[in-house]
Amino acid sequence: MAIPLRNKVFEKIKEVNSLTDVELYKALTKDGMIISEDKFNKLLLDLEILGLIKVAWITKDTRRIEIVVIKEEIDIVDEQNQEMMEKDYEASFPGFEK
Known part of the structure; x- marks a missing residue:
């Protein structure tokens, strides 16, 4: 399966985390993936819509492409609830002392 x-x-x-569209196109061409400009733009648009990359214009003809880093927020209340549930579970065993 391809x-x-x-x-x-x-x-x-x-691989590089951040690069320009020209650098990306050259790297793809170097690896033997020759893509038309329309297809290349469509791929970048699809990846941006999926929330995987961020594309921003640097100059009139150059775009900066970056990976989107998703930070996972830790909910303090959920964390406290999890700790209480673990303590209650451990305390439910007979002869358990802490």
């Missing part, structure tokens, strides 16, 4: 082109492009971006 890996979709979108995944290959995403992996290439993920």
